[in-house]
Amino acid sequence: MRIHYLQHVPFEGPANIVNWAHKRGHKLTGTHLYNYEVVPNIDQFDCLVIMGGPMNIYEEDKYPWLKYEKKFIKRAIEVNKVVLGICLGAQLITDVLGGKVTKNPEGEIGWFPVNFKSKGIDSSLFKDFPEIMYVFQWHNDTFSTLGSGVRSIAYSKACKNQAFIYKDRVIGFQFHMESTKSSIFSLIDNCEDEMTVGSYVQTSEKIKSKMNYLKIANSLMDDFLNQLESIF
Template sequence: MRIHYLQHVPFENPGNIIEWVHKKGYKVTGTHLYNFEAVPAMEQFDWLIVMGGPMNIYEEKKYEWLGYEKRFIKEAIDNHKIVVGICLGAQLITDALGGKVTKNPEKEIGFFPINFSDEALESTLFKGFPKDINVFHWHGDTFSEIGEGCEIIASSNACKNQGFVYNKHVIGFQFHMECREKNVLSLIENCGEEITSDRYIQTEAEIKANLDYLKIANTLMYTFLDNLEADYLERSN
């Protein structure tokens, strides 16, 4: 299996997703869009992972590769690739599916609980997941309207739409289960000016005090990837 990822800034990498890929012995490649690298041809990958980033999906004048990336994501979906988006990545997928991305009523930064829907927990993709988990967040925008055929799978007090699934092969997460401790600390270092005083923004000290929550989230990311792999291999046979 060949897995390709799209990375938007040097400090937001695929985290424990890469560890899972290496453990499985699969091939992994990446496009660092901030370096204007070329994306692969469709026949060169099976899964596409779209990472997060501090930019917004509508800032195409500032980040001229965004339009190019959106077309590539849409093509991957149309070619029935497995496509997984995290934070900005999920928002880019939403745009490709005809949904709408806007400012969330609340900026959400830090560790806050999300609640999975009963329908999500009954699906094979989220087998083994608990109803509620504390996960890491860092976002101001959200997919306020999902595309036709998408199903919302999770929510939080600050953000109504925390994840979605489209046709079982396209999944978006507004939150971060892929982050290791170094990923969180790197976000603080590079985007710390966004940590202001608000009810759903934790202080730097609070974030660092809650890093143990990453252990459960990392385990669940592995569980999700295992479930996704099983579904993919079953459909491929």
């Protein structure tokens, strides 16, 4: 499988997805949009992974590459590529599919439980997922309204849509199961100004004290990616 990722900032890359891809013998390439790198031809990859980032999807004046990134994502979906969006990546997919991305009532930063709905657990992609799992969150915006044909499959107390599926080939996660200890520390170092007081915003000390959740999250992400392989 040929996997291509879109990266928006230097400190938020594919993290543990790199380890999974190498273990499974897949080709992994990437476009660093913040460096204005050119995206590949649509026939040069099988699976597109869109990473997170601190910018918002509507900040096209500040980040002009967002415009052609959205067009590229739309084209990938139109030609039936497998597309996975994480955090900002899921929000970009939502925008492309006609949904709405807005400020969430509560910012979520830290380790919090997410509930998977029965129709999410019933999908073969999530066959090994528990109904409730602790995941790492770092977002203020969210996909508040989903586009036509998009199914919400997870929620939390702070955020009504935490994951979605579209046509069984396009998946979005608001949370980060791909994180590593290093990538989480990088987020803390680079985005500490976002860690304001809130009901769902943990301190850096609390986040670091809950790293025991990371191994489970990575294992579930590997399970999900293993199931994703079966599409090809």
